[in-house]
Amino acid sequence: xxxxxxxxxxxxxxxxxxxxxxxxxxxxxxxxxxxxxxxxxxxxxxxxxxxxxxxxxxxxxxxxxxxxxxxxxxxxxxxxxxxxxxxxxxxxxxxxxxxxxxxxxxxxxxxxxxxxxxxxxxxxxxxxxxxxxxxxxxxxxxxxxxxxxxxxxxxxxxxxxxxxxxxxxxxxxxxxxxxxxxxxxxxxxxxxxxxxxxxxxxxxxxxxxxxxxxxxxxxxxxxxxxxxxxxxxxxxxxxxxxxxxxxxxxxxxxxxxxxxxxxxxxxxxxxxxxxxxxxxxxxxxxxxxxxxxxxxxxxxxxxxxxxxxxxxxxxxxxxxxxxxxxxxxxxxxxxxxxxxxxxxxxxxxxxxxxxxxxxxxxxxxxxxxxxxxxxxxxxxxxxxxxxxxxxxxxxxxxxxxxxxxxxxxxxxxxxxxxxxxxxxxxxxxxxxxxxxxxxxxxxxxxxxxxxxxxxxxxxxxxxxxxxxxxxxxxxxxxxxxxxxxxxxxxxxxxxxxxxxxxxxxxxxxxxxxxxxxxxxxxxxxxxxxxxxxxxxxxxxxxxxxxxxxxxxxxxxxxxxxxxxxxxxxxxxxxxxxxxxxxxxxxxxxxxxx
Amino acid sequence: xxxxxxxxxxxxxxxxxxxxxxxxxxxxxxxxxxxxxxxxxxxxxxxxxxxxxxxxxxxxxxxxxxxxxxxxxxxxxxxxxxxxxxx
Numbered sequence: 001x002x003x004x005x006x007x008x009x010x011x012x013x014x015x016x017x018x019x020x021x022x023x024x025x026x027x028x029x030x031x032x033x034x035x036x037x038x039x040x041x042x043x044x045x046x047x048x049x050x051x052x053x054x055x056x057x058x059x060x061x062x063x064x065x066x067x068x069x070x071x072x073x074x075x076x077x078x079x080x081x082x083x084x085x086x087x088x089x090x091x092x093x094x095x096x097x098x099x100x101x102x103x104x105x106x107x108x109x110x111x112x113x114x115x116x117x118x119x120x121x122x123x124x125x126x127x128x129x130x131x132x133x134x135x136x137x138x139x140x141x142x143x144x145x146x147x148x149x150x151x152x153x154x155x156x157x158x159x160x161x162x163x164x165x166x167x168x169x170x171x172x173x174x175x176x177x178x179x180x181x182x183x184x185x186x187x188x189x190x191x192x193x194x195x196x197x198x199x200x201x202x203x204x205x206x207x208x209x210x211x212x213x214x215x216x217x218x219x220x221x222x223x224x225x226x227x228x229x230x231x232x233x234x235x236x237x238x239x240x241x242x243x244x245x246x247x248x249x250x251x252x253x254x255x256x257x258x259x260x261x262x263x264x265x266x267x268x269x270x271x272x273x274x275x276x277x278x279x280x281x282x283x284x285x286x287x288x289x290x291x292x293x294x295x296x297x298x299x300x301x302x303x304x305x306x307x308x309x310x311x312x313x314x315x316x317x318x319x320x321x322x323x324x325x326x327x328x329x330x331x332x333x334x335x336x337x338x339x340x341x342x343x344x345x346x347x348x349x350x351x352x353x354x355x356x357x358x359x360x361x362x363x364x365x366x367x368x369x370x371x372x373x374x375x376x377x378x379x380x381x382x383x384x385x386x387x388x389x390x391x392x393x394x395x396x397x398x399x400x401x402x403x404x405x406x407x408x409x410x411x412x413x414x415x416x417x418x419x420x421x422x423x424x425x426x427x428x429x430x431x432x433x434x435x436x437x438x439x440x441x442x443x444x445x446x447x448x449x450x451x452x453x454x455x456x457x458x459x460x461x462x463x464x465x466x467x468x469x470x471x472x473x474x475x476x477x478x479x480x481x482x483x484x485x486x487x488x489x490x491x492x493x494x495x496x497x498x499x500x501x502x503x504x505x506x507x508x509x510x511x512x513x514x515x516x517x518x519x520x521x522x523x524x525x526x527x528x529x530x531x532x533x534x535x536x537x538x539x540x541x542x543x544x545x546x547x548x549x550x551x552x553x554x555x556x557x558x559x560x561x562x563x564x565x566x567x568x569x570x571x572x573x574x575x576x577x578x579x580x581x582x583x584x585x586x587x588x589x590x591x592x593x
Numbered sequence: 594x595x596x597x598x599x600x601x602x603x604x605x606x607x608x609x610x611x612x613x614x615x616x617x618x619x620x621x622x623x624x625x626x627x628x629x630x631x632x633x634x635x636x637x638x639x640x641x642x643x644x645x646x647x648x649x650x651x652x653x654x655x656x657x658x659x660x661x662x663x664x665x666x667x668x669x670x671x672x673x674x675x676x677x678x679x680x
Contacts, residue, residue: 140680254660255660255663255664255668256664256668256672258660258661258664258665259664259665259668259669259672259673330605330607331605367639367640368639370639372640375640379652379656380652380656380660383652383653383656383657383660384656384657384660387657387660387661399607449637450634451634451637454627454630454631454634455649456649457627458627458628458630458631458647458649458650458653459649459650459652459653460653461620461623461624461627461650461653462624462628462649462650462651462653462654462657463653463654463656463657464620465620465621465624465654466653466654466656466657466658466661467657468617468620470657470658470661475661475662475665476661477661477664477665477669480673481676482673482674482675482676483673483674483675483676483677483678483679484668484669484672484673484674485672485674485678486672492679493679
């Protein structure tokens, strides 16, 4: 059995099922072995489609391996391994199990050979990742988790509708290039868009990620949006709409990030900003652009996880994550400070750090296609990301004003995890050919030319200069304890409009109908049935005779015998009616004989 | 982190205002050097605006100033609510 392998997703999901059997050091060893075994399994799989099964007469494949899916596979195994190291000091199983199933779901989705398999693992990710949000255990995280799940279930439903329509339209469930055109293709497009955090569909991300548990946020930052980028690259490369969607994603979050107080929420906004670069690359669709988008997926997983780990370590040691409550921690958490600065330099695309090798490919692709406006916005976003993620995160957490907090340095396992990622970010940035070799198309791009290095440093230095001058001049917005409303307002506050709609017009109408059919019509009928003749005469008479008739009706009622004033209860009437019906039934059946 | 033990309290690198001043001096001079480097380096030009001397420096600076001003004076008044707004 030289070539025995199982779907990469199964390794993680099966391993998660057995996790509760272990505890203590054994559990730690077991946890770290999972991605290692998974990786050994992964490199054993040749290119091609395997594990065929059939569902609703469609021939499906659990695994499809090519260069694109392998790139994501490597990145997901690597980040799971490092995040598990980071999480080792947590006692509860919840995050491990949820994280492993979530990683399994992401692997299942990127290795899926068809749309149905993709959808199954897509939903598995939604369910498992919700538990990572809930794992924080605070009241706000529970509410946030519910909102997160509802948005993703809705997105999943849109995707499912699209897949069914697409299957009907093309007669195949194969997941290759789809492109916009048919109705089904639009549904699938937007289904992917929800997970990709497109503008206005993005608020689940900035709502839930900062509320998730410390290790949970690191897991979350790696999988959902990246899987969506994979799906878009597979199905919609070269779709023009994606260029503009990506430009929006790259631009708008940086404004929010500047005024946001919760530092993990700043990172959540910058996550959308980075995914924007990838979406632009997919939209441009040339070999260089798609290579750049996929390279940026790889590096973004590394530096975004590192930044979330750094902020997670601060949260773990101080219990605080708001910029207003932090500052001056470099004295007590020097290693965390250094690792976070490496992450900050990487996301900002400093030469020798990872994003320098990947983001610039997307920028160059825009230049080659003469997309001047797109290029200007991406340049603006590059300056902005250095501003809010590169400077703001380290500055407000570790420098700035002295918060008076004196925490211990992060635990050893967290430092090791951050150290590995810091090393990888510098390694990829310095020797990008290792990453370039994994990309689907041959790479001729050379990031280290004299003018590219100097231009990049000019942008970064003068962004920093702007920050420094604005801060010293007192213009830089002071951090304020606040909530900034975003598109999640539509469902967190918009539900009130919905409640009003239900309460006033809909329930009001139903109330009216209830009164009409159960009170006023029966009341009138009752009145009418007492003395129909008198009522009819009442309607067609003048006031004198009306008085006379009314008197007559009253006299008539007075004339009833006591025995006629029996009040029949409704139950008694119903029983009598049923009895009559039964008799009718019997008569009918007897007549049939 | 270089820190010299001083009697009881540890002194850290930025506790000394001189160090901050030194850092800023180095930083400002780097800005000047890189702004000047623009003239000497051979540029692969694709767009006209790249020809302007110091385009990247000016763009980076202006971009960040605009970013901060827009965030502070336009976005914040629009979206900022009390911290317990949703509770």
